[in-house]
Amino acid sequence: MTGLRERQKADRTRRILEAASRLFRAQGYDAVRIEDIAAAAEVSAGTCYNYFSTKGDLLLSIVSMEVEEVIEAGRALVLSPPSDVARALVELIRIYYDHSLNYLSKEMWRKAMAISIEAPATPFSRHYTQLDAMLSAQVCELLSALKLRGLTRGDLDPAVLGQIVFSALNQLFIEFVKDDAMPMHDLHRASEAQTIALAALMRPQPERMA
Amino acid sequence: MTGLRERQKADRTRRILEAASRLFRAQGYDAVRIEDIAAAAEVSAGTCYNYFSTKGDLLLSIVSMEVEEVIEAGRALVLSPPSDVARALVELIRIYYDHSLNYLSKEMWRKAMAISIEAPATPFSRHYTQLDAMLSAQVCELLSALKLRGLTRGDLDPAVLGQIVFSALNQLFIEFVKDDAMPMHDLHRASEAQTIALAALMRPQPERMA
DNA sequence: CTTCAAAAATGAACGAACTCAATTCTTTTC
DNA sequence: GAAAAGAATTGAGTTCGTTCATTTTTGAAG
Known part of the structure; x- marks a missing residue:
């Protein structure tokens, strides 16, 4: 069975990707700040960098x-x-x-x-x-x-x-x-x-x- | 005859281009800051933006x-x-x-x-x-x-x-x-x-x- | 030569990506 | 179940490109 940590990780990845995808399309890549993506994905900006290098x-x-x-x-x-x-x-x-x-x-x-x-x-x-x-x-x-x-x-x-x-x-x-x-x-x-x-x-x- | 303003403009353009070209090649584009280029060209950072948009x-x-x-x-x-x-x-x-x-x-x-x-x-x-x-x-x-x-x-x-x-x-x-x-x-x-x-x-x- | 207008230079201030030391949460061990 | 270890989160701090209000310089007019 999958541990809590593993599930949370997959879930956060999904939330970040969905938030970024939606925001990039709606507002444009440059207009979206990492903080915006983080807020929409309910994580902190720093966490985004644990999942994606840039x-x-x-x-x-x-x-x-x-x-x-x-x-x-x-x-x-x-x-x-x-x-x-x-x-x-x-x-x-x-x-x-x-x-x-x-x-x-x-x-x-x-x-x-x-x-x-x-x-x-x-x-x-x-x-x-x-x-x-x-x-x-x-x-x-x-x-x-x-x-x-x-x-x-x-x-x-x-x-x-x-x-x-x-x-x-x-x-x-x-x-x-x-x-x-x-x-x-x-x-x-x-x-x-x-x-x-x-x-x-x-x-x-x-x-x-x- | 060409005015002082015009000559200075051409000269600054040349100095900025030469400084940037040399520094980019020597240290890499990302490692060179606009301030470095400005210093080498003997102008201020702001002046670089009067000559090049970015x-x-x-x-x-x-x-x-x-x-x-x-x-x-x-x-x-x-x-x-x-x-x-x-x-x-x-x-x-x-x-x-x-x-x-x-x-x-x-x-x-x-x-x-x-x-x-x-x-x-x-x-x-x-x-x-x-x-x-x-x-x-x-x-x-x-x-x-x-x-x-x-x-x-x-x-x-x-x-x-x-x-x-x-x-x-x-x-x-x-x-x-x-x-x-x-x-x-x-x-x-x-x-x-x-x-x-x-x-x-x-x-x-x-x-x-x- | 003085004055005025316009052009250009300046550097302090801003914004956003990214970093990292401290903290919190999860898992494992006994 | 308590405690230690390790993994992940956090947000304040740093850096650098860029902007802009202010100051300085140049050219023109009288």
Whole structure:
């Protein structure tokens, strides 16, 4: 059976995460003070630092949960992908993008990405970076599956091309969250243009002259 | 003739930039206080804020100068590129990467990239973002030049593929600066693998059967 | 040269993230 | 069940970026 201490610990973690998540979304990351989160979670400010190394790491923990959902959402599509490279990639990327603003504001994404670059050694920064790698790996998996079905050139390297596709979709997402005025629709359009162009290069080549 | 006020202004800007640049490199961005920079530049802390909106913006101003040099260095190669897509791209990217640590530490790059994402509206953040766009445009130019010489497929879209190549090299650079232990050599190798794979897809297709 | 207006420099004061020595609570031991 | 050990909480204190009212400096006008 679980001891009191252990239960309290889990409960406080949950309360801090819920309070921070709600406040960050409602008031913005910078406007929320650790004291506000602590008050909402019914602990002291110092206690927050027993659970999360910094305010930024607390944010990364929240953002990581969203990324985990995105990876989960992508699994189904990788298992039974559309039978065209462009359509398959466009649909996977659409899943990623459409999930991204479910629980997180653009400001939260900006901060999270910034922190994961600037403080890469922090516990949840490492975790977030791993999740990014898993997303990239998922794109690679999709390309592998497509290659197996003969939907790509035979000489395609799915691991390398998957990384490139991920870099591209990630860079566009950064530009998207950097611009509060940019609508999701524009992100989709920009990404589709890139994806379709890349997919055209990945399709099987017409047969060679003998 | 230039007034005293104008000359002093230019001089103080220069002194602040030089002091900050030297101190950031020597002691690290976080370890340097605005007061330290002010003291080294022989002004007060408040004066620094008459010249740069935040400590981060001051850093971005310094990093931007380096990026401008990189763009300049890339010009020559775009004007007379090697006669192979892979070699041309690899050499351009090598120029970018090799210039990057001339005056800046990895920590400075991390901070700069983080700030440009997290505070995109600041004066030098806008400037830095524009420089990034110019780098991307330079890759596009290179691909255009190669296409004109018949070194790529005829249906290649140089603007879109250039962006993709830039996203990829930029993403790898982020991973490079995030890991203090990663040597430049590994960055080159990772980038070459991606570039060569992409270049293989961009080369002219063998002729079709009639 | 004196006066006035505007621009710039200054440093004290503020706010918020983070630290840490003291305290309180939980578990274990006898 | 009492007491000792250890774990976790607490909030006052420190630090540093940033702001702003005041003072100083520069340039223009008479």
